[in-house]
Amino acid sequence: MPLIIDIGVAPANExxxxxxxxxxxxxxxxxxxLAYRAAIIAIHGAPPEGCRLEPKSSHHDFGTYCSLTLIVTDEAPVGTAHAYAAVVEGGLGNWTEAAMAPPITYREGTARWHKRTASDVVFGVLMSTRPDDDGKFRIPAFASIHAxxxxxxxxEAARFAALRGELA
Incomplete structure (x- = not known):
């Protein structure tokens, strides 16, 4: 039976x-x-073989909501899968850990949307973490987040590369 770890709906302090x-x-x-999924991948890399980061629906008295889960299949290589699970199960504290701004902010009961799709969230991070023209990253963590x-x-990487080519 697969192991399912609930990571949450967004970074814990957001x-x-x-x-x-x-x-x-x-x-x-x-x-x-979906933005949280991208943030986890930005920090820890894509899930290894036999693991998936997926939204999972849950039912509550007030309706249905989604949460990000790590699914570890029975076929997953034990050492690699467990090591990945160990680093991602605690989630993130803030969007900024992944060089992200919140896709939506909340103030006085109103939601203000800054991005409309996960693709736009990822593209924004690729733009903000891009290397300078000499190939160097302004902040060392940007190199791994971008990669x-x-x-x-x-x-999104192809879209970024095409835009970067146009700007060169």
């Missing part, structure tokens, strides 16, 4: 959509979970 309160909760919750997201999100 505001997130609230079931029964946030307008357009389903879309906001889904975006935050991890480029490897895991090929379409």
């Amino acid at each position: 505001d997130c959509a609230q079931l029964g309160i946030t307008s357009d909760f389903g879309a906001a919750n889904r975006l935050e979970v 991890n997201l480029s490897a895991a999100y090929e379409a």
Whole structure:
């Protein structure tokens, strides 16, 4: 039987959509979970063979919400899968750990959307963590964040590379 670890809906110290309160909760919750998936990948890399980071629906008295889970299949190489699970199960504290701004911010009961898709979230991080023209990264952590997201999100990396080519 696969091992399923609930990582959460967003970094632990961040505001997130609230079931029964946030307008357009389903879309906001889904975006935050997919952005959180990208943040985990930015820091820890893509899941190894036999592991998947996926949204999982859960039912509550007020409705259905999604949470990010790590699914470790029975076929997963034990050492690699368990090592990955050990580093991701605690989640992140803040979006900024992954060089991300929150996709949605909340103030006085109002949600302000800054990004509409997970693709736009990833593309924004690729832009903000990009190397200078000499290939050096302004902040050392940007090198691994940029590499991890480029490897895991090929379409966004190609879009970034095409734009970067236009700017050169």
